[in-house]
Amino acid sequence: xxxxxxxxxxxxxxxxxxxxxxxxxxxxxxxxxxxxxxxxxxxxxxxxxxxxxxxxxxxxxxxxxxxxxxxxxxxxxxxxxxxxxxxxxxxxxxxxxxxxxxxxxxxxxxxxxxxxxxxxxxxxxxxxxxxxxxxxxxxxxxxxxxxxxxxxxxxxxxxxxxxxxxxxxxxxxxxxxxxxxxxxxxxxxxxxxxxxxxxxxxxxxxxxxxxxxxxxxxxxxxxxxxxxxxxxxxxxxxxxxxxxxxxxxxxxxxxxxxxxxxxxxxxxxxxxxxxxxxxxxxxxxxxxxxxxxxxxxxxxxxxxxxxxxxxxxxxxxxxxxxxxxxxxxxxxxxxxxxxxxxxxxxxxxxxxxxxxxxxxxxxxxxx
Amino acid sequence: xxxxxxxxxxxxxxxxxxxxxxxxxxxxxxxxxxxxxxxxxxxxxxxxxxxxxxxxxxxxxxxxxx
Amino acid sequence: xxxxxxxxxxxxxxxxxxxxxxxxxxxxxxxxxxxxxxxxxxxxxxxxxxxxxxxxxxxxxxxxxxxxxxxxxxxxxxxxxxxxxxxxxxxxxxxxxxxxxxxxxxxxxxxxxxxxxxxxxxxxxxxxxxxxxxxxxxxxxxxxxxxxxxxxxxxxxxxxxxxxxxxxxxxxxxxxxxxxxxxxxxxxxxxxxxxxxxxxxxxxxxxxxxxxxxxxxxxxxxxxxxxxxxxxxxxxxxxxxxxxxxxxxxxxxxxx
Numbered sequence: 106x107x108x109x110x111x112x113x114x115x116x117x118x119x120x121x122x123x124x125x126x127x128x129x130x131x132x133x134x135x136x137x138x139x140x141x142x143x144x145x146x147x148x149x150x151x152x153x154x155x156x157x158x159x160x161x162x163x164x165x166x167x168x169x170x171x172x173x174x175x176x177x178x179x180x181x182x183x184x185x186x187x188x189x190x191x192x193x194x195x196x197x198x199x200x201x202x203x204x205x206x207x208x209x210x211x212x213x214x215x216x217x218x219x220x221x222x223x224x225x226x227x228x229x230x231x232x233x234x235x236x237x238x239x240x241x242x243x244x245x246x247x248x249x250x251x252x253x254x255x256x257x258x259x260x261x262x263x264x265x266x267x268x269x270x271x272x273x274x275x276x277x278x279x280x281x282x283x284x285x286x287x288x289x290x291x292x293x294x295x296x297x298x299x300x301x302x303x304x305x306x307x308x309x310x311x312x313x314x315x316x317x318x319x320x321x322x323x324x325x326x327x328x329x330x331x332x333x334x335x336x337x338x339x340x341x342x343x344x345x346x347x348x349x350x351x352x353x354x355x356x357x358x359x360x361x362x363x364x365x366x367x368x369x370x371x372x373x374x375x376x377x378x379x380x381x382x383x384x385x386x387x388x389x390x391x392x393x394x395x396x397x398x399x400x401x402x403x404x405x406x407x408x409x410x411x412x413x414x415x416x417x418x419x420x421x422x423x424x425x426x427x428x429x430x431x432x433x434x435x436x437x438x439x440x441x442x443x444x445x446x447x448x449x450x451x452x453x454x455x456x457x458x459x460x461x462x463x464x465x466x467x468x469x470x471x472x
Numbered sequence: 473x474x475x476x477x478x479x480x481x482x483x484x485x486x487x488x489x490x491x492x493x494x495x496x497x498x499x500x501x502x503x504x505x506x507x508x509x510x511x512x513x514x515x516x517x518x519x520x521x522x523x524x525x526x527x528x529x530x531x532x533x534x535x536x537x538x
Numbered sequence: 539x540x541x542x543x544x545x546x547x548x549x550x551x552x553x554x555x556x557x558x559x560x561x562x563x564x565x566x567x568x569x570x571x572x573x574x575x576x577x578x579x580x581x582x583x584x585x586x587x588x589x590x591x592x593x594x595x596x597x598x599x600x601x602x603x604x605x606x607x608x609x610x611x612x613x614x615x616x617x618x619x620x621x622x623x624x625x626x627x628x629x630x631x632x633x634x635x636x637x638x639x640x641x642x643x644x645x646x647x648x649x650x651x652x653x654x655x656x657x658x659x660x661x662x663x664x665x666x667x668x669x670x671x672x673x674x675x676x677x678x679x680x681x682x683x684x685x686x687x688x689x690x691x692x693x694x695x696x697x698x699x700x701x702x703x704x705x706x707x708x709x710x711x712x713x714x715x716x717x718x719x720x721x722x723x724x725x726x727x728x729x730x731x732x733x734x735x736x737x738x739x740x741x742x743x744x745x746x747x748x749x750x751x752x753x754x755x756x757x758x759x760x761x762x763x764x765x766x767x768x769x770x771x772x773x774x775x776x777x778x779x780x781x782x783x784x785x786x787x788x789x790x791x792x793x794x
Contacts, residue, residue: 513664537582
């Protein structure tokens with residue numbers, strides 16, 4: 106049994122019909138429920154729910170304060186390597202994009218780590234492209250060994266791996282893993298991933314579960330909103346998270362809501378995802394999974410991120426640079442995506458305090 | 473000969489079957505469960521199993537309970 | 539709409555299970571059964587009292603009833619397993635309610651021993667209905683080892699205090715795929731009704747009926763309450779809004 110079986114249970118026709126047929130009355134009933142089913146979640150993502158957004162937001166706010174408190178966990182991404190063998194049409198690291206690729210040496214990793222640690226952050230997310238021969242397990246492990254000295258939690262957002270590979274990274278000191286399916290729509294997925302190992306939809310889809318089986322402490326899933334209809338990808342994100350949480354009750358499951366941003370490359374017009382859509386997704390998800398974390402990255406502009414704090418977000422990045430070595434050099438190396446919120450850690454903290462929330466630097470420590 | 477029934481000593485005739493013993497005690501063999509020397513005796517065999525000297529019997533039945 | 543209730547392969551139309559304990563006389567039982575509409579009845583196993591002249595409780599239970607012997611008296615898994623095998627030897631079927639209690643103060647069950655007994659007995663083909671505190675992890679383990687249902691308590695045995703463990707019962711009903719039968723602590727028909735409204739599969743009660751002034755009448759009340767609660771659950775309760783009138787809007791910025 107894999108999540109793929111669950112995915113197949115929701116045909117595109119069924120989703121389209123349900124989204125169209127949901128009524129405002131049904132939405133109100135669902136908002137009042139204590140526990141939502143996946144179909145309830147879908148109903149909250151429908152156009153009919155837009156008229157009740159404020160009600161959803163109020164409940165999402167209450168639930169988040171109840172289960173998480175008035176806190177926001179801060180972290181930052183560290184890009185270790187931008188070498189990549191995939192040709193994904195929407196990504197700045199696309200193998201066909203020509204720019205000088207870079208991979209941090211251990212000395213550079215230490216320097217990046219020092220610079221980031223100096224800002225007070227304790228949770229780090231390390232990223233690579235998909236190039237195992239260049240930036241593979243042993244390279245990542247070497248980096249982790251250094252990073253362990255500076256950070257209390259190390260998360261990875263790299264290429265899809267085998268269960269044993271996740272297990273060896275966990276042993277090295279990784280406690281969290283993020284992997285976006287990009288889009289759960291297998292047909293669109295196929296056209297977007299022109300060439301490279303990432304073209305394998307199922308292998309990627311099952312990767313978060315392999316990480317769970319390997320004993321990863323926390324697992325984060327998501328879709329790049331705008332590649333397909335956001336309501337459908339949003340739905341599958343939630344259902345994927347729910348599937349993992351039910352099956353692996355001891356693991357902390359969370360989601361991210363990355364909305365597609367301009368990148369170098371030739372990706373055509375993404376589908377529209379408005380601010381209102383984003384709010385609908387995060388509040389609907391909060392009602393569906395009251396205890397799951399929600400991360401909002403610097404793809405979003407500062408003003409929007411501030412508002413999102415009260416809408417269910419629990420984790421945010423700060424002081425972000427999506428270029429390899431971006432926390433050390435100031436050169437204009439091509440980042441993975443264009444950042445919107447450029448606030449550093451200090452600025453983020455000020456904004457969070459102003460909203461009556463507390464920024465958290467450290468949630469746990471692996472012993 | 474002597475048999476221990478529900479923890480108490482009882483003197484009975486030699487050659488008595490379980491079935492005969494139960495009837496002697498005013499019990500309906502259909503409604504009781506018998507354990508002989510720690511082993512459950514199949515109800516169908518009550519009329520066949522012959523009691524031996526020093527056998528340890530537990531005779532039980534259902535009672536009211538929640 | 540058809541509302542199937544199947545346990546151990548047997549289809550039941552009543553979701554009220556009753557007990558046979560604490561009555562002033564066993565002769566009341568046939569009337570209690572009739573008035574309650576129940577189809578499942580519990581009994582205990584004890585040594586025959588040679589000196590007593592009271593008849594066997596089985597004489598008062600119609601053949602059509604599904605017997606659910608319990609392992610009361612068992613203080614650990616081994617004792618429960620022994621009692622279960624003895625009960626089965628009586629020839630009234632293979633259902634067993636596992637009740638392992640080594641706490642004489644509150645009569646709270648031992649979840650760990652219950653899991654052990656369930657695993658062995660389910661392996662021997664028993665239809666096992668384990669009595670437990672509403673502990674989610676214990677319940678999950680019981681699903682794994684082959685229980686046919688889980689029977690969490692609403693309040694300690696005999697207290698008639700109602701659904702004191704309501705929040706935990708809701709979680710079990712939500713998370714456990716087996717029938718969740720609320721057993722112990724139910725005091726009033728409204729308690730049973732509430733349990734059913736929450737989505738419990740059935741209620742098992744004894745003291746609440748036996749301790750009433752008019753047990754047969756109370757039995758009827760409980761039968762109606764369980765049926766009413768079930769119907770309400772199936773009908774789908776209306777929504778209750780708590781968040782309607784908020785002072786400061788959170789989504790106003792979207793219209794700017």
